[in-house]
Amino acid sequence: MSNQQESNSQIKTPLLQNQNQDFQQQETTHLDKTLQSLNFYLISLGFDQSSLLRFGISWATFWVIGVLIPVVVILMPTNCSTCELYQIKGFELVIVASHACLTAVALLCLSHSLRKYGIRRFLFVDQYNGHVERFSNEYIQKISESIRLFVLWVLPCLFLKIAREFIRVMYMHQGSWWKSFGILVALTFSWAYVNFIYLSSCLVFHLVCYLQIIHFDDYGRLLETEADVLVFIEEHARLRHDLSKISHRFRIYLLLVFAVVTSSQFAMLFKITEFGNKVTFINGGDFAVSSISQVVGLIFCLNAAAKISHRAQGVAALATRWHALASCGPDDTSHMRFPNIPISDVSSESDLEAMNYIPLPTNAHLASYHRRQAFVMYLQNNPGGITLYGWTVDRSLINTIFFIELSLVLFVLGRTTVFTYERLP
Numbered sequence: 001m002s003n004q005q006e007s008n009s010q011i012k013t014p015l016l017q018n019q020n021q022d023f024q025q026q027e028t029t030h031l032d033k034t035l036q037s038l039n040f041y042l043i044s045l046g047f048d049q050s051s052l053l054r055f056g057i058s059w060a061t062f063w064v065i066g067v068l069i070p071v072v073v074i075l076m077p078t079n080c081s082t083c084e085l086y087q088i089k090g091f092e093l094v095i096v097a098s099h100a101c102l103t104a105v106a107l108l109c110l111s112h113s114l115r116k117y118g119i120r121r122f123l124f125v126d127q128y129n130g131h132v133e134r135f136s137n138e139y140i141q142k143i144s145e146s147i148r149l150f151v152l153w154v155l156p157c158l159f160l161k162i163a164r165e166f167i168r169v170m171y172m173h174q175g176s177w178w179k180s181f182g183i184l185v186a187l188t189f190s191w192a193y194v195n196f197i198y199l200s201s202c203l204v205f206h207l208v209c210y211l212q213i214i215h216f217d218d219y220g221r222l223l224e225t226e227a228d229v230l231v232f233i234e235e236h237a238r239l240r241h242d243l244s245k246i247s248h249r250f251r252i253y254l255l256l257v258f259a260v261v262t263s264s265q266f267a268m269l270f271k272i273t274e275f276g277n278k279v280t281f282i283n284g285g286d287f288a289v290s291s292i293s294q295v296v297g298l299i300f301c302l303n304a305a306a307k308i309s310h311r312a313q314g315v316a317a318l319a320t321r322w323h324a325l326a327s328c329g330p331d332d333t334s335h336m337r338f339p340n341i342p343i344s345d346v347s348s349e350s351d352l353e354a355m356n357y358i359p360l361p362t363n364a365h366l367a368s369y370h371r372r373q374a375f376v377m378y379l380q381n382n383p384g385g386i387t388l389y390g391w392t393v394d395r396s397l398i399n400t401i402f403f404i405e406l407s408l409v410l411f412v413l414g415r416t417t418v419f420t421y422e423r424l425p
Contacts, residue, residue: 049111098264106201109253202300209304305393309385316379
């Protein structure tokens with residue numbers, strides 16, 4: 001009987017191994033298809049400038065659709081009797097300039113990185129051996145979540161733009177409904193093109209940060225199974241090196257986006273102050289829509305940077321707790337078992353969004369006290385995170401930026417959406 005069972009196990013084991021290999025290959029293939037779809041979407045927007053021909057097509061499309069079409073529509077002579085009352089061309093040209101600057105920044109920065117590294121290396125998907133097979137499902141899940149969040153942010157902005165253009169057509173009828181409808185389609189298409197490029201670049205940065213969260217979660221699980229402190233330090237140094245690469249690749253992009261968004265908000269404020277009571281929702285409503293879409297992209301980037309920075313800084317707290325429980329345990333470390341206390345007992349609800357529960361260590365052979373203490377001190381002095389020339393993008397920095405941008409946006413909304421009897425004709 002025993003020989004028969006052994007023979008059966010020998011027969012079943014290769015089958016199970018083949019099934020596991022087939023399952024891993026299917027996951028990897030699914031991940032490849034997901035990355036190919038994402039890469040095709042970025043190529044369709046003009047981010048692939050790997051050849052001289054694609055470079056020329058990308059920038060020619062940008063200048064024609066993003067700059068030439070809206071400028072021609074704004075400056076074209078009209079037969080509309082009420083257009084002078086409801087249209088302030090200086091407003092609309094400022095909006096076109098701000099969108100064009102953001103689109104140019106996105107194309108320049110992202111196309112350079114994609115041309116240099118490729119989509120897989122740029123997202124750190126196949127940076128290390130074995131990670132694709134281990135994390136393929138989690139990679140796909142994070143990519144799907146980021147795309148879903150991107151759609152939820154973009155669609156409301158697009159609907160607001162379409163609604164605003166319909167209101168514009170109703171008050172600024174060009175004599176022919178076909179001509180008015182053509183202007184509506186041209187302006188909406190141009191706005192959608194430049195904003196999709198800008199927000200897609202924000203999506204890529206958001207995705208890069210969110211994929212790194214997978215590795216930090218795996219690092220937390222490493223404390224449960226591994227006993228060698230040198231392995232902890234080596235793995236943390238690798239993660240910190242990846243965050244340094246991300247910071248280096250995106251720091252110019254983030255600074256330029258913040259500078260362009262802020263300067264465009266100030267330009268809008270100056271224009272509103274200049275024209276005073278002439279500003280109404282009809283001629284200034286596009287300011288409100290553009291401000292919302294620009295700040296949405298900025299929030300998209302800063303939210304991802306803050307989450308990965310908070311996750312990287314939370315590793316030190318997790319290791320400190322691991323060290324404390326190990327030091328306060330019984331002398332016989334071979335029988336050491338720690339209670340399964342959830343992090344929610346010591347963390348706020350907001351922290352749970354950035355640091356999921358990670359089990360406490362249950363390995364039998366823990367490192368010595370001095371090695372654990374040295375490891376904790378190393379983590380405390382090397383927190384990691386997304387940095388901009390030494391400044392860590394964390395909650396304090398985001399709060400400052402958020403209140404600055406929110407103040408500007410609320411002022412623009414207040415001056416463009418509030419009607420008074422003096423402004424009505």
